[in-house]
C-alpha cells in the first residue's frame with residue numbers, strides 16, 4: 001500500500017534518521033503517522049510497515065498491543081481521553097469521566113453511533129499541575145469541570 | 161579462548177572460561193540455579209527473576225542468567241535471602257495463575273509446580289479476584305491457555321531464533337499481557353510444536369495430547385522419526401498401546417529436542433482406521449481378508465513355481481523399512497529367488513558421491529558437523545521445508561558461531577534470511593552458480609556441501625572436483641527423501657550393487673524397467689508405492705505387497721501382507737548423513753507383522769535358509785559383512801547415532817542419473833505415508849509449496 005505523498009516523504013526521511021540496520025526504530029512514529037492518516041492501524045498498515053522496516057508482522061502486533069495510543073479499531077472523529085490518575089482523581093477526574101460517559105452515552109474505549117466521539121480513560125497525561133486534564137485528539141484541555149466539558153463537547157458538535 | 165577465571169559458588173571454587181554466565185558455570189559443576197526465562201542456546205531475556213543469586217560485594221540480588229562470571233566472584237545460590245526472593249517471585253507468578261494442576265497436561269512435569277514445591281509459596285497475600293482469559297485454539301496442533309502463561313518468552317524465542325518463523329509475539333501489558341499468534345486469532349507457521357515443548361508450564365498444549373493422560377501413566381519409547389531422512393530421535397509417549405505424544409525432552413539424539421511437525425504430530429498414521437490389519441488375497445478378482453497362513457502359503461506357492469520355471473521376478477524395497485529388513489530382502493531376492501532385479505525409489509546420488517570421494521577419509525558430514533562448520537553450501541533444496549533438522553542446525557551454527565551459509569536454489573528459501581549469499585539458479589545451472597561463489601567459499605577453512613537430486617551423475621564428480629580445488633576441509637551431504645533412503649542404498653537395494661556398494665554378482669533391472677517389463681512374472685513390493693502414478697506393464701504379473709495401507713500399489717496386488725510401521729518394531733535405520741540409530745518398539749497394532757518377520761516366514765515356507773530373522777541377528781551379520789557398518793554397539797544400544805564409514809573408493813558406478821528423483825516433499829507431506837496422517841492433512845498450511853519463503 002502507499003500513503004499520501006507528504007507521508008511518503010516523511011517516512012523516507014525518517015528511515016534515514018536511524019543508523020543502518022536499526023530502521024526498526026522508526027516503528028512507533030511510522031505507526032502513529034499512518035494511523036493518523038488511515039484512521040486506524042489496519043491489517044494492511046501492519047503488513048506494510050512490517051515490510052518496510054523488515055520486521056515480522058507479529059512484532060508490529062506486539063507494539064500495537066503495548067501502546068494504548070495505537071488502535072486497530074477506527075476511533076471517533078474527536079477522541080476524548082480523560083485522565084483518572086492520582087492528581088486528576090483527587091481533583092474530580094473520575095467524576096468527569098463518568099459525566100462524559102453519560103453525556104455521550106458511551107463507555108470506556110467506545111464510540112458514538114455517528115462516529116463523532118470516542119472516549120477513553122487514560123493514565124497521567126503529565127499535566128498534573130492543571131488537573132483534572134484531558135485530551136481531544138492531540139489538544140490538551142486543563143482544569144476541566146463538568147460544565148466546561150459540556151461546553152467543549154457542544155462546540156465540537158457544532159464544528160461537524 | 162581467554163584464560164579461565166576462578167569464582168566461588170556455594171563455597172566451591174570453580175574454574176570456567178571468562179565470559180561464562182554464572183547460571184552456566186553453576187550448571188557445569190552440578191549446581192542448579194532455577195530459571196524460567198533462561199533457555200540455553202537462545203537470547204537472554206532476564207524476565208522471570210527466578211535465577212536471582214546473592215553475590216558478595218553486590219548490593220542487590222543478581223540474575224544469574226545474565227551475569228557473567230568474574231574473577232574472585234563469590235556467589236550464593238541458596239542463601240536465606242535468595243530463597244526468600246524466589247518464594248516472593250513465585251507468589252507473584254501465582255497471582256493470576258489458575259492452579260488447575262489436577263487437570264493440566266503439564267502436571268507432574270511442570271517447572272512451575274516443581275519450583276513452588278521446592279520453595280513453597282504455599283500462601284498468597286493476594287485476595288483480589290484472579291484475572292482470567294479463556295483458552296484458545298490456534299491451530300489443530302497448538303492451543304494456548306493465557307491464564308497459565310508465565311510470560312517467559314521461551315516460545316517466542318524458539319520460534320523466531322530457532323526456526324526463523326517468528327510466529328509468536330507478546331502483546332498487551334501487565335495482567336493483560338499474553339502471547340499472540342501470527343495471524344491474530346490463529347497460527348500460520350511450521351506447526352512444529354517446538355513452542356509447546358519448551359513451555360515450562362501448561363500454557364501451550366498439543367492437539368494430540370491435551371487432556372489425554374498424566375505423564376506418569378505412560379510408557380516411553382525412544383526411537384527414530386520415520387518421516388524424512390534427517391533421522392531425529394523421538395520419544396513416543398504410549399498409553400494403552402496407543403501413541404499420544406512424540407517429543408524428545410531429554411535432548412538425547414542428534415536433534416536435541418527439535419522435531420518438525422511430521423516428527424511431533426505425524427505419528428497418528430499408526431492408529432489410522434485405514435491400517436490394514438489382516439492379509440488380503442485376491443479371490444475372483446476381489447481382495448478378501450484371509451489368515452496369515454493362507455496368504456503366506458499363496459505367496460510361497462507362486463514364488464516357488466516362478467523360481468522353478470526360471471520366471472522373471474521384480475523386487476522393490478522401501479525407503480522406510482529397517483536396514484535389517486532391507487538387507488534381508490536383498491538376500492532373499494539374490495540368494496533365495498535367484499534374481500538380480502532389485503531396486504528402490506532413489507532420491508540422491510550417494511553412489512556417485514562415494515565413488516568421487518575415493519581415497520578420502522572424513523569427507524561425509526554428520527548432523528553435528530552442520531552446527532560446527534565454518535561455512536555451508538546448500539544446493540537445490542528448500543532446506544527448512546525438506547530437511548528441517550539440517551536447517552535448524554545450520555541456523556544455530558550461524559546464531560552461535562557466525563558461520564556463513566550459501567544457498568543456490570531455484571527460488572526463495574528461508575535460509576535467505578541469514579545467508580551470506582543466496583543465488584537463484586534454474587535446474588541445470590547450479591554448478592555454474594556454485595563456480596561463481598568460488599571466491600567466497602574459499603575464504604572458509606571448513607565447508608559442508610549439501611546437495612539435492614539437482615546434482616547427480618557426472619555433476620557429482622564435478623562438484624567434488626570443485627570442492628577439492630577450494631583448499632578447505634570439505635564434507636558432503638547427499639540429500640535424500642526418507643528415514644531410511646540411505647540405508648536402502650547401503651544395504652544394496654540396487655540392481656547393480658550389493659550391500660556396502662560391492663558389485664552385485666549379476667546386474668538386474670531397475671525399478672523403471674521392472675514396471676515397464678511386459679513379461680514380468682512376479683512383482684514383490686515391500687513398503688513402497690511405485691504404482692502411485694505408473695501402471696504396471698505386465699498385466700499377468702503376480703503382485704505381492706507388504707504395506708501399512710491399501711495404497712495404489714497394494715490395490716493392484718494379488719496378495720497384500722499388512723506390515724508394522726517403524727514405530728512398532730526394532731531394528732536400525734541410517735539417516736541422510738549415514739548415521740545409524742536404533743528403533744525401539746512403542747505402540748502395538750493388532751494383526752500386523754514386521755517386514756522382517758514376514759520375509760522370515762516366507763523364507764521358511766519356501767524352505768530357504770537365509771539365516772535367523774531377528775533384527776539383532778541380522779544386524780550382527782550386517783556389522784560383519786557390510787563395509788562401514790562395523791559401528792560401536794554401545795553407542796546405538798544407548799540411543800546414540802553412530803556414523804557409518806562407507807567404502808573408500810572402488811564403487812563401480814553404472815548409475816543412471818534419470819533414476820534418481822526426489823519426491824519433492826514439503827514440510828507437510830511425507831510421500832504416501834503422509835496421506836494417512838490426519839494431523840499433517842489437517843493443518844491449514846498443508847500441503848504447502850516449496851520455495852515460497
Ligand code: SF4
Pocket residue numbers: 302318319323325326327328347349350351352353354355356
Ligand atoms: S508450532 Fe513451531 S512454528 Fe508454529 S508457533 Fe510454535 S514454534 Fe513457531
Ligand code: SF4
Pocket residue numbers: 308309310311312313314315316339355358359360361363364
Ligand atoms: S506460553 Fe509458555 S513458553 Fe510461552 S511465554 Fe507463556 S509460559 Fe513461556
Ligand code: SF4
Pocket residue numbers: 385386387388389390391392418419420421422423424547548549
Ligand atoms: S526433520 Fe525429518 S526426521 Fe526430524 S522430525 Fe521432521 S520429518 Fe522427522
Ligand code: FES
Pocket residue numbers: 083084085086087088089123124125126127128131132133
Ligand atoms: S494525573 Fe492526570 S495529568 Fe497527571
Ligand code: FES
Pocket residue numbers: 194195196197198205206207208209210211212223224225226
Ligand atoms: S532465568 Fe534469569 S531472569 Fe529468568
